Amino acid sequence: MNWDWDYAWEVLPDIVGEGLRITLEVTVFASLVAYVLGLALALLRRSPFAVVRWIVWGFIEFVRSTPLIVQVFFMFFVLPNIGITLDPVPTGVLTIGLHYATYTAEVYRAGIEAVPKGQWEAATALSLPRGRTWTKVILPQAIPRVLPALGNYSISLLKETPILLTIGVLDIVGAAYQEGSAAFRYVEPITIAGVLFLILSYTSSLLVRRLERRVARSN
Amino acid sequence: MIHFDTVDKRFGDNVVLDGLDFSVRPGEFVTLIGPSGSGKTTILRLLMTLEQVSGGQIWVGGECLSHTKRGETWVPADDKHQRVVRKRIGMVFQQFNLFPNMKVLQNITEAPIRVLGLSRVDAEQRARDLLELVGLSEKVDAHPSQLSGGQQQRVAIARALAMRPDVLLLDEVTSALDPELVAGVLKLLKDIAETTDITFLCVTHEMNFARDVSDRVLMFDQGQIVEDAPPDKLFTEPDHERTKSFLRAVLDRG
Numbered sequence: 001m002n003w004d005w006d007y008a009w010e011v012l013p014d015i016v017g018e019g020l021r022i023t024l025e026v027t028v029f030a031s032l033v034a035y036v037l038g039l040a041l042a043l044l045r046r047s048p049f050a051v052v053r054w055i056v057w058g059f060i061e062f063v064r065s066t067p068l069i070v071q072v073f074f075m076f077f078v079l080p081n082i083g084i085t086l087d088p089v090p091t092g093v094l095t096i097g098l099h100y101a102t103y104t105a106e107v108y109r110a111g112i113e114a115v116p117k118g119q120w121e122a123a124t125a126l127s128l129p130r131g132r133t134w135t136k137v138i139l140p141q142a143i144p145r146v147l148p149a150l151g152n153y154s155i156s157l158l159k160e161t162p163i164l165l166t167i168g169v170l171d172i173v174g175a176a177y178q179e180g181s182a183a184f185r186y187v188e189p190i191t192i193a194g195v196l197f198l199i200l201s202y203t204s205s206l207l208v209r210r211l212e213r214r215v216a217r218s219n
Numbered sequence: 220m221i222h223f224d225t226v227d228k229r230f231g232d233n234v235v236l237d238g239l240d241f242s243v244r245p246g247e248f249v250t251l252i253g254p255s256g257s258g259k260t261t262i263l264r265l266l267m268t269l270e271q272v273s274g275g276q277i278w279v280g281g282e283c284l285s286h287t288k289r290g291e292t293w294v295p296a297d298d299k300h301q302r303v304v305r306k307r308i309g310m311v312f313q314q315f316n317l318f319p320n321m322k323v324l325q326n327i328t329e330a331p332i333r334v335l336g337l338s339r340v341d342a343e344q345r346a347r348d349l350l351e352l353v354g355l356s357e358k359v360d361a362h363p364s365q366l367s368g369g370q371q372q373r374v375a376i377a378r379a380l381a382m383r384p385d386v387l388l389l390d391e392v393t394s395a396l397d398p399e400l401v402a403g404v405l406k407l408l409k410d411i412a413e414t415t416d417i418t419f420l421c422v423t424h425e426m427n428f429a430r431d432v433s434d435r436v437l438m439f440d441q442g443q444i445v446e447d448a449p450p451d452k453l454f455t456e457p458d459h460e461r462t463k464s465f466l467r468a469v470l471d472r473g
Contacts, residue, residue, distance in 0.1 A: 121269050121312065122317070124268065125269075126330035126378070127334045128333060129333065136318075137320070141320050
């Protein structure tokens, strides 16, 4: 196997430019969907209405028990049949965000349960309304503790974004694959893509570790 | 002010309170003593609606806390009803349970603003006055984690008083404190009891304190009141053998 530096330099801008931008865009927005929706699922799982709890439980089990790629295809190829058509990038953001929301829901659940029972009791003793207890007492204590875990899920999520190549999203891997097939030479673009992911995941995990230390200190 | 009408409380098969009847008059300071597991803390938790009765009714200030009337029949009260009635009741906990994400001032002002509808200015003034009362004026902007146990419990007392409760429940409020901090907190509670007309219901193992401040002491055993007497009588010449043996055990230890 030989490595062609000239070819590598030629394909680099497309992979590091537009490809990287799309990977970051999908990662950031899908993470936001996962954070917000995950919290909503975690709260709904504690609903006083059993029906709501069952529906949420069923949804979480369903999403976790089916492969992400099936969900991506479903959103992209099946939904248009009932009149919902989304571009590839929004489809990817929504699907991956939804998928990971079922994991972050579990993270939030653990964080909420880690808040001592005495906090709920003090809120009851002060007659604080339920909503106020959540927003002012419980979540401000639960969420800081779960931030590192949420960050780790964002790193996992980042590494799953190339799956969107299958619906034509030209992220890092999509761009690399496109360059490779244009020249029938894959070694350089795919290597570049791999190294890029290595840099992204490694720097993010350093950030998460810093966050972890900060959270540990403030507890 | 408080009336328990044949109240039962069971946790599964475990009977904690068995047909309990007792009343507390407005302004009275009543202390509950007895071995652990005798149901004292459960009484406070029922009043604070942290637990629900298994049978019987609880009345507070002429209103039924545990039940509401639907037509001619009594049904267990929903949370909305209980929230209204329990506004008159405050509680101080063994573990303080301050909100660690809020500064001292906000711990005290949050409920008066949200629940009583006080303006921020009024609530903060009330909080500062109460902090002065409990001797912590300089800790307004501290976080609970920066305070000693005794200071945290003083803030918790101020937080409860900020709601201007008619009834204050004290649940072993000095049990988690370092021994040298106990006396100060008890002194503070005694001052409050003597200068306000709040009705107190107190669970404690501090027998000297109970004897000093109580109007009445109730001796509990196995979910029932064994003896109900003024402190001077109960601590010096109790009628019941069970009270005698309990007091012997706790006073020897001290």
